[in-house]
Amino acid sequence: MSTGSDRESSAGWGDLATEYGFGPVVMSFGIWLGQRYRAARSRETYLERAQQFLVWIRTNGFTDALASTAGRDRAIAAFTAKMEQDVRDGVIKATTLNLTLTAIDLLYASLGMGKPEAPRAAVTRIVPATLTxxxxxxxxxxxxxxxxxxxxxxxxxxxxxxxxxxxxxxxxxxxxxxxxxxxxxxxxxxxxxxxxxxxxxxxxxxxxxxxxxxxxxxxxxxxxxxxxxxxxxxxxxxxxxxxxxxxxxxxxxxxxxxxxxxxxxxxxxxxxxxxxxxxxxxxxxxxxxxxxxxxxxxxxxxxxxxxxxxxxxxxxxxxxxxxx
CATH class of the missing domain: 1.10.443.10 (Intergrase catalytic core)
Structure with missing residues (x-):
């Protein structure tokens, strides 16, 4: 069960998402982001991370992740648990986890499926480093x-x-x-x-x-x-x-x-x-x-x-x- 790496390109995730039949979802999400985010970099990043998640649910058998809230929550819980382990192992950065979780929240908002209800421990955000x-x-x-x-x-x-x-x-x-x-x-x-x-x-x-x-x-x-x-x-x-x-x-x-x-x-x-x-x-x-x-x-x-x-x-x- 792999979440990919920081080296993956946006184009690579996009090609795979389209190949797996998520083209209409990706296109709709891109339009939805364009109506809400003025910064092109934010839109591109969220779209890339959402495509990564879509590829992951297809390759890991979460076929109902976009069909029901229960399927959504199961997929997100498993995906996030794996990513958190990748952060601990140094495979990905904590910022990658934050961005991807945000993108997933936005993806489901664009689909009208509401905010994910994955276990709280699995979706804890990383607090950016600041100074006391x-x-x-x-x-x-x-x-x-x-x-x-x-x-x-x-x-x-x-x-x-x-x-x-x-x-x-x-x-x-x-x-x-x-x-x-x-x-x-x-x-x-x-x-x-x-x-x-x-x-x-x-x-x-x-x-x-x-x-x-x-x-x-x-x-x-x-x-x-x-x-x-x-x-x-x-x-x-x-x-x-x-x-x-x-x-x-x-x-x-x-x-x-x-x-x-x-x-x-x-x-x-x-x-x-x-x-x-x-x-x-x-x-x-x-x-x-x-x-x-x-x-x-x-x-x-x-x-x-x-x-x-x-x-x-x-x-x-x-x-x-x-x-x-």
């Missing part, structure tokens, strides 16, 4: 010890706008306003452009980094990148360097941290303080909020890695002697 207050404090401290650039990168990545690695390296000095009421413009000139106010902590970090940046570049430099390399000719960083900076600070704090962890922490903070989904999506540059992910971030608060971190002025209290 103590972990955040440790990461900020190690980032500060690594230097002003690392400190500024980490603080900015934790802002409400949750910039990705690519968005961080694309920032120019003109995109940040370090006045007390200033903010940052992310992804300027693209469909994901958005503005967010800077927290006091991020403002302090950037004010500390700017003199070092100016010293590296020299007075006559035309370079506009906010984050530049230490080695001549001090060019704009690449996304991989952001990943390296964050992970290095995490290791120094005995944490496994990636840039995505910081973005998830920023999103979690906004949901937990009750910000409207539309506003959170706008800040993060999303077409819409993934409700499954949002639910995992907010209902997983009992989990050690899902407590609300502080922001704004409170964030300074986490590393006051560093910011001071």
């Amino acid at each position: 207050a103590s972990e955040l404090r440790a990461l900020l401290r190690s980032g500060a010890e690594d230097g002003p650039r690392a400190f500024a990168v980490i603080c900015l990545a934790l802002e409400d706008c949750g910039p990705t690695e690519a968005e961080l390296v694309a920032l120019d000095v003109d995109d940040v306003d370090l006045a007390d009421d200033g903010g940052v413009t992310v992804a300027r000139g693209t469909q994901r452009q958005r503005w967010a106010a800077l927290s006091a902590g991020a403002r302090v970090a950037l004010r500390t980094w700017m003199p070092q940046r100016d010293s590296l570049l020299g007075r006559d430099s035309a370079e506009r990148a906010l984050f530049v390399s230490f080695n001549p000719p001090h060019r704009r960083l690449v996304p991989h360097t952001i990943d390296t900076i964050v992970r290095r600070a995490g290791r120094a704090a005995d944490l496994v941290v990636a840039p995505g962890t910081l973005r998830a922490t920023a999103q979690q903070r906004q949901h937990l303080r009750g910000d409207p989904d539309e506003l959170v999506a706008q800040r993060l540059g999303l077409a819409e909020i993934d409700q499954v992910r949002a639910a995992a971030l907010t209902t997983g608060v009992a989990n050690k890695r899902a407590r609300i971190p502080r922001s704004g002025g409170q964030q300074l209290d986490l590393f006051g002697e560093i910011a001071g």
